[in-house]
Amino acid sequence: MKLIKEWIEEKITNGSIPYFEYDEFSEITDLDSGNFGQVFKANKGDMKIALKIIVNRSSKEKINEADDEFTKELNLLHEIGSHPNINGLLGITKGPKDYILVLEYANDGNxxxxxxxxxxxxxxxxxxxxxxxxxxxxxxxxxxxxxxxxxxxxxxxxxxxxxxxxxxxxxxxxxxxxxxxxxxxxxxxxxxxxxxxxxxxxxxxxxxxxxxxxxxxxxxxxxxxxxxxxxxxxxxxxxxxxxxxxxxxxxxxxxxxxxxxxxxxxxxxxxxxxxxxxxxxxxxxxxxxxxxxxxxxxxxxxxxxxxxxxxxxxxxxxx
Structure with a gap:
């Protein structure tokens, strides 16, 4: 079975998921935490975005059942694509420890x-x-x-x-x-x-x-x-x-x-x-x-x- 790191890199390489360098983001601040990770607010140029940490494990760890659900979620977000009333996936980045989802930012919360x-x-x-x-x-x-x-x-x-x-x-x-x-x-x-x-x-x-x-x-x-x-x-x-x-x-x-x-x-x-x-x-x-x-x-x-x-x-x- 593929490592999580290998699976993500394959998606980035074949263009399935846009990739951003982590140093493109500035003013990263804690925003919220939930069932599926920690969310941060950040700037990318003059655009506000949300960063959501979704992987918090060693890249050597094999994909188990939970990881399989993670890969399905990422695929699903990409498949959903863009719509004015969907909080869309912009891409993915790699932080100091984890892979991170790059999402649209909502300025008025939930x-x-x-x-x-x-x-x-x-x-x-x-x-x-x-x-x-x-x-x-x-x-x-x-x-x-x-x-x-x-x-x-x-x-x-x-x-x-x-x-x-x-x-x-x-x-x-x-x-x-x-x-x-x-x-x-x-x-x-x-x-x-x-x-x-x-x-x-x-x-x-x-x-x-x-x-x-x-x-x-x-x-x-x-x-x-x-x-x-x-x-x-x-x-x-x-x-x-x-x-x-x-x-x-x-x-x-x-x-x-x-x-x-x-x-x-x-x-x-x-x-x-x-x-x-x-x-x-x-x-x-x-x-x-x-x-x-x-x-x-x-x-x-x-x-x-x-x-x-x-x-x-x-x-x-x-x-």
């Missing part, structure tokens, strides 16, 4: 933090544009037969008012998705369709992303993540009873109907990205400036128990 800070200033036309941005990016992924599998507000970045889907560590080509995978249950629980916990051999697909999209559309309307402030035990109780967050007062009826179709408990009843995009595009032409925007203290978590199946009581222990 959607979760952005909503916490800016929610009071957003009107409904702003919110529908945000929903349209996410849906546009997801529609592009699905057109390439790629499923994200980990959509939540910390994996949506905001750059100069534009939303970008990011973090493809759990993403898969649709044909490569497996049934009964532990990865089906990885992520933030409020955004994962309940069937992932209810059915042992359930296989995530495009409709799984649509469920997560529905939750994101609700979050844009509320300003906070699902079940915010609830204990894990309470979230467990809500999910066991297949409950959802209640609509926020003042939500346009068509928007509410849209996200409720997206997070329907039955995958076949959910819309696809083209349908969601079409509806949001229509809504984006309407004037909602007359609708008041709820303030953060008006959007306390509440749930709706009108959906339909049950989850085993111990699923939270696997997260």
């Amino acid at each position: 959607l979760k933090d952005y909503l916490e800070e800016k929610f009071a200033t957003l009107n409904w036309n702003d919110k529908i544009k945000m929903a349209l941005d996410i849906t546009s990016g997801l529609k592009f992924l699905h057109s390439k037969e790629i499923i994200h599998r980990d959509l939540h507000s910390k994996n949506i970045l905001v750059n100069k008012g534009k939303l970008l889907i990011a973090d493809f560590g759990l993403s898969k080509k649709l044909a490569d998705a497996k049934t009964g995978s532990v990865a089906n249950k990885m992520g933030i629980i409020g955004y994962i369709e309940p069937l992932c916990f209810n059915k042992t051999y359930y296989k995530k697909d495009k409709k799984s992303d649509i469920y997560s999209l529905g939750v994101l559309l609700w979050e844009i309307s509320s300003g906070h993540p699902p079940f915010s402030g609830c204990s894990q035990d309470l979230v467990n109780h809500y999910i066991q009873n297949d409950e959802r967050e209640k609509p926020i007062e003042g939500t346009p009826p068509k928007y509410q109907e849209l996200y409720e179709k997206c997070w329907n408990g039955e995958p076949k009843s959910r819309l696809d990205t083209v349908e969601v995009y079409t509806i949001l595009s229509q809504l984006s032409t309407e004037d909602f400036s007359y609708l008041p925007s709820p303030q953060p203290d008006e959007t306390n978590p509440s749930v709706d128990n009108s959906y339909g199946f049950h989850i085993s009581t111990n699923f939270l222990t696997i997260l």
